[in-house]
Amino acid sequence: MRYALTWSTARIANIRDVAPTIREFTLVPEEGARPYAPGSHINVAVVIDGQPDHRSYSLVGAGDGSCYRIAVRQHEDSRGGSRYMWSLPEGARLSLTEPHNLFPLEFGRPEYLLIAGGIGITPMVAMASALARTGASWRMIYVAKSLTDAAFLDDLAAQHGARIETRFSDEGRRLDLDAEIAALAPEAQLYLCGPLRLLDAARASWAKAGRAAADLRFETFASGGLFAPEPFRVKIPRLGVDLEVPVDRTILDTLEAAGVDVMADCRRGECGLCVLDVLGVEGAIDHRDVFLSDHEKQSNAKICACVSRAVGGSITLDTAYRP
Ligand SMILES: Cc1cc2nc3c(=O)[nH]c(=O)nc-3n(C[C@H](O)[C@H](O)[C@H](O)COP(=O)(O)OP(=O)(O)OC[C@H]3O[C@@H](n4cnc5c(N)ncnc54)[C@H](O)[C@@H]3O)c2cc1C
Incomplete structure (x- = not known):
């Protein structure tokens, strides 16, 4: 840890x-x-x-x-x-x-945009109060399925008024990330907590706008990937390993339970310590981490064993460990 x-x-x-x-x-x-x-x-x-x-x-x-x-x-x-x-x-x-605290708020920037997706509102409540106390220029965009699903919205709106904006999917109101990011002052920071798809889209817009990667701060709650989890086989030919990864276990859990040494730390796809080499995949890889780049994910040469999964078959891996 x-x-x-x-x-x-x-x-x-x-x-x-x-x-x-x-x-x-x-x-x-x-x-x-x-x-x-x-x-x-x-x-x-x-x-x-x-x-x-x-x-x-x-x-x-x-x-x-x-x-x-x-x-x-x-x-x-x-x-x-x-x-x-x-x-x-x-x-x-x-x-x-x-x-x-793995998601600290840095003070002293000219402008802040907070984006909360669903349950990702939880850390944003304290961030909003802290920014309000400093007199900083900030807004929050709260993305949720509907008004009923938007926890803490009444309190936030009562405290911060028009600084809190909403985008509810049942009202068909989309978050235009490109436009929001383009409107930010130079040196502004974006803090985002929400599902992986929202984070991926924000990272793409942020990079497209030529902003410093370090000014997009995020926390993921190790949430689901692009596919529903399903069982699959994990194989490590060098160690003679061929195991089933059940629907409710990760590759890392399964390898550890079988006594295979894999280094790991955060266990939510952020630190990259548990990245393993992919030798082959039957089906597809559901990359659920925020550590590998888009290019690395597309090449399917590596996988974060703590969160990512295979769908539709099996995956063949190798570990860094050499006895
Ligand atoms: C720093 C931090 C802060 C957090 N704050 C909050 C918070 O404020 N509120 C909150 O509700 N949660 C928060 N979480 C998430 C929380 O810790 C739990 O992960 C969450 O409650 C779900 O736990 P679970 O055991 O029910 O689900 P999990 O089994 O952990 O499942 C969560 C998601 O992972 C997917 N999943 C299920 N099985 C697997 C599998 N075998 N492999 C990969 N993915 C799988 C599911 O599809 C689901 O979408 C936070 C997480 C972190 C790291």
């Missing part, structure tokens, strides 16, 4: 549904809540198929030092972390870590 996780206990003080598939939890840590910067998340211990695991959740709002607020979207096609969270009643206790 890039940081050590220290666990403590918290009580669920309040639960409320903030959209049909988004549930907010107010967590009161026994040892008090730590201060945190916008973009921070905590890790929460979950139980999936009887096995301990953990999931990360962005902290909603600035926090008052007594509690953490998180909001969890219910995933239908998931391994079970969000289902576990949704099964918890008020008063339940759970283990969580102190806040960590």
